Amino acid sequence: MANIDISGVKKVYPGNVTAIHDLDLSIDDGELVVLVGPSGCGKSTLLRMIAGLETITEGTVAIGGDVVNRKEPAERDIAMVFQNYALYPHMSVRGNLEYGLKNRGTPRPEIDKRVTEAARILEIEPFLERKPRQLSGGQRQRVAMGRAIVRHPKAFLFDEPLSNLDAKLRGQMRIEIKRIQRSLKTTSVYVTHDQLEAMTLADRLVVMNAGRIEQVGKPVELYEKPASLFVAGFIGSPPMNIFETATLRELPGVSLPASLPQGADVIGVRPDSIVLDQPAGAAIALKGTVELIEPVGGESHVYVRLAGIEQIVILVVQGRATFGETDEVAFYLPEAALHPFDKTSGRRIE
């Protein structure tokens, strides 16, 4: 168990491609931090630098107060779960679990104890003597987890561990990972591009874009107060609606609330905070034509084309929609639900 301190870390690949620009992040002991971002944002590179699989161009990574820049992966006392599981195909499940312990010269009784313990936690006892190819995707995933658990490492590193599973299994394993992490209280860094996975797993969420951190915080904080347009668009599904205030002002009969801060040339509104009935407080009133309705069970996603401009607005309506496609609808963006942003910097304006 240990905290992880990343300070001033930079990664430049040959050919002068900068994957990570001067990044600082500290992860507390026992915390589960999720790195999320689109592909190529540098999240995997950062994880691999913590693991020691990638060299660090500049800055330091410290695990439990020890700077590990020059240490081999084996000496960092971390365990990693790979996207393709990376199970040793020629070894049985037991062999896979034992490998790391044997390499470290753990005594036999201790190895057996830990393997039994990990197998019990992950419910893989019946498969211990099987080869990885005889297991299903979910079982392989468990073995990969087990290989990390048996080592009792200072930190777990997860590199998109669920992206090879089908949707249902992914949901189950997500809960499983959270449960295990909670009970073991091992510091964990989890990389994913799936914002739902990120939101549900994270103690703290780190949104990355183009080699930089956009925002760090609790998942709910990021959802409720995105610090930038990028975070606003990335977190939440369906994504936040973005309007240019200049365009809205030109629409006939539309007035913007006076409380809108100076310089807010872009505003964002979550699809689920748009309402159909006039709210009590100030609100922006808009009209449009329904283009498409997606019923997703408990709620419906409604795509509305704004009257006067070619912009699609997404609304989340509870239950069934009371109108049909091609109908005209009026809706309101409540003042309290507006997220003001500066267009050029993309930052939030308070």
Added chain:
Amino acid sequence: MQTKRTIFPNKGLPYLLLAPQLVITFVFFLWPAGQAVKSSFEREDPFGFRTTFVWFENYQRLFREPSYINSLWTSLVFSVAVTAISMGVSLLLAVAVNRLLRSGRIYTTLLVWPYAVAPVVAGILWWFMFNPTIGILPYVLDALGINWNHRVNANHAMILIVLAASWKQISYNFLFFVAGLQSVPQSLTEAAAIDGAGPFKRFWTIVFPLLSPTTFFLLIVNINYAMFDTFGIIDASTSGGPAGATNTLVYKVYADGFLGLNIGSSSAQSVVLMAIVIALTAIQFRYVERRVQY
């Protein structure tokens, strides 16, 4: 494995399409093989006027002949040495090239060239380099106090053909090993590195076991090569000498049949070789293709 069945509207068409390959197989393989089996039971007089059917006499004589037993032993030493050297060196080269990212291609291309050299040319090449009178290597070896002469020294002759034959086969093995190494996922080595295995341990406990299908395939192919495909090299360098020291089974077939004109014995030897090839191929199909996997 499910194979797709093609339905031909005309019954004769499939046979017609197969005919060229079948004709080649028959004319160049089955017919000569049949002839060899037939003449291995016969004895022919030196002028080819009279042949008599002698049952197994050729075979009985063969296994009583000390020079044949000697040739069997020579072949064994030769093929074990060639297989070990060519596979060992090529694995080493493949591992080295596999570590390179960009320059790997250039090395691969260069390392494959010897495979394009005809066996006879390879034999002559090494014969020149090791030639006691005009070669460069005996000159160097002389400085080290070794008096190289493969014309009189049996061990020197054996070393020469082993080197020449291995050199030529390294390219082939190298290609397979590189392909095999590239199919071992990078994440496995990374996982092993995190699991505390050093580079040497990673290779022997993870990479090498995963290469075993390639290794077993190459083992059979290399034994086959050393036993049967090295005639050109031997003929061009040592011609089986000195005093039969490099007279392998396949060279002896040629020497007894075409030089000694003992067709019966030569045929019997061919049939023995054929049996060995069949056995090796059977092993390859039975075990290599099915058993060796993980």
